[in-house]
Amino acid sequence: MNNPQLNKHGELQHLLTTEGLPVTIVREILDRAATFVDVSDGLEINNAPLLQGKSVFNVFFENSTRTRTTFEIAAKRLSADVVNLNIGASSTSKGETLMDTVDNLCAMHADMFVVRHGQSGAAHFIAKHVDPGIHVINAGDGRHAHPTQALLDMFTIRHFKKEFHNLRVAIVGDVLHSRVARSQISALTTLGVPEVRVIAPKTLLPTLVENLGVKVYHDMARGLRDVDVVLMLRLQNERMQGAALPSAGEYFKYYGLTEEKLARAKQDVIVMHPGPMNRGIEIDSSVADGPNSVILSQVTFGIAVRMAVMSMLAGVSK
Ligand code: CP
Numbered sequence: 001m002n003n004p005q006l007n008k009h010g011e012l013q014h015l016l017t018t019e020g021l022p023v024t025i026v027r028e029i030l031d032r033a034a035t036f037v038d039v040s041d042g043l044e045i046n047n048a049p050l051l052q053g054k055s056v057f058n059v060f061f062e063n064s065t066r067t068r069t070t071f072e073i074a075a076k077r078l079s080a081d082v083v084n085l086n087i088g089a090s091s092t093s094k095g096e097t098l099m100d101t102v103d104n105l106c107a108m109h110a111d112m113f114v115v116r117h118g119q120s121g122a123a124h125f126i127a128k129h130v131d132p133g134i135h136v137i138n139a140g141d142g143r144h145a146h147p148t149q150a151l152l153d154m155f156t157i158r159h160f161k162k163e164f165h166n167l168r169v170a171i172v173g174d175v176l177h178s179r180v181a182r183s184q185i186s187a188l189t190t191l192g193v194p195e196v197r198v199i200a201p202k203t204l205l206p207t208l209v210e211n212l213g214v215k216v217y218h219d220m221a222r223g224l225r226d227v228d229v230v231l232m233l234r235l236q237n238e239r240m241q242g243a244a245l246p247s248a249g250e251y252f253k254y255y256g257l258t259e260e261k262l263a264r265a266k267q268d269v270i271v272m273h274p275g276p277m278n279r280g281i282e283i284d285s286s287v288a289d290g291p292n293s294v295i296l297s298q299v300t301f302g303i304a305v306r307m308a309v310m311s312m313l314a315g316v317s318k
Contacts, residue, residue: 004127011316014127014136015309017145018187026190030155032308036077037301045073045303050311051080054111058084059101060139061092061117066275066299067139067148071114074306078314080112102126110134112313120144120179135313143177143236149274150183152305154191156298157229160270164191170223170265171214172199173233173255173282176206180274181233185212199223201255203245220255224264232257232273232283248281257283262292270294 003020007013012025038044056075060068068084075082085105087093092101102113112135115123120142127136140146154164161167169188175181175198188196189212198209199217210216217223224230235251245251262269271283271293279285288295 004124007132007316009316012309012312013132013316014123014138015147015313016123016127016136016138018147018150018183018190019145021147021186021190023190023192026151026154026187029151029305029308029312030158032312033151033155033301033304036304036307043297043300045077045300045307047077047079048307048311049079051075051078051111051314054080054314055109056080056082056112056114056310057105057110058082058114058139059087059105059116060085061087061115061122062140064116064139066302067116067146068114070299070302071137071139071148071306074303075310077303078307078311080310083108083110098122098126099129102129106130106134112137112310114139116140118142135316137309137313140179143179143182145183146179146274147183147187148302148306148309149180150187151309152298152302153180153184153231153272153274154187155301155305156272156294157270159297159301160294161228164188164193167193167228168195168197168226169193169229169231170197170199170217170227171231171233172220172223172257174204174235175200175209175233176204177236178233181231182212184231185214189213197223197227199255201245220257220261221264224261227265228269230257230262230265230269230271232271232277234274234276235278235282248278252281256281257287259284259286259290262287268292272298275299 005014114137116139122141123138196214198214273295
């Protein structure tokens with residue numbers, strides 16, 4: 001089947017989703033990211049001038065702290081010229097179409113677009129529209145995909161757990177509205193994780209979620225038993241239609257991660273969250289800031305993983 005992310009040589013042309021991404025490419029991204037991390041120096045991220053003379057345009061139609069900033073840092077570490085388009089002050093607010101905006105940025109000699117958009121499929125749409133020499137990275141589209149988040153999560157898991165083939169991983173929370181969960185499930189499956197669980201109330205799970213190859217739990221005590229990794233999710237209130245939850249307090253009682261609930265997992269479990277976190281709703285501060293939390297390592301590793309993706313795209317055959 002034709003994969004819109006790969007060129008005719010099977011190289012990464014765009015990064016749009018983790019679904020259908022060959023395991024060789026996923027592993028290459030993780031291995032390349034490792035070369036940018038100096039473990040001996042407190043996880044410092046090293047520079048490498050692999051994007052010298054290239055222009056990276058950060059085009060974010062939705063808010064972001066971690067993704068936008070770490071893409072900017074990553075591009076600068078690779079010596080790219082970085083342009084952050086302020087969408088609120090751009091001509092889209094005067095009625096310009098997405099494609100006209102993209103065409104104008106291409107006319108400014110963009111080499112790479114990093115795109116976040118509220119509509120699922122927006123990054124695919126841009127990737128199909130631009131010339132073959134221009135690369136598109138999906139930085140989150142609607143509830144569809146957030147591939148660099150999932151890849152930095154995989155990097156973090158590998159850093160702390162070394163292997164994937166012996167892991168039990170639980171994804172907890174609002175799977176229904178989460179682009180992160182979809183990308184995590186496909187990445188974990190591609191990397192050979194034998195047991196991926198999702199833990200959520202029925203109202204926050206997609207229908208037929210089992211078809212994604214996950215085990216479904218509605219109860220934290222059972223779902224967290226003996227897991228190696230807990231991936232918490234944010235409640236995507238901005239994507240909820242109607243009342244999917246009785247109240248924030250009720251949600252925390254049943255699905256908020258507390259020390260007591262976490263005690264069901266393995267002793268060396270790692271706790272992750274893509275951010276932004278809602279403390280006291282999704283996760284208790286004692287866990288978010290506790291000894292099992294690797295949440296801030298995820299953010300740091302995000303720089304290295306985004307450097308890896310951008311440098312691979314810049315190096316593909318023309
Ligand atoms: N994880 C994530 O996408 O965070 P931001 O919305 O801050 O980019």
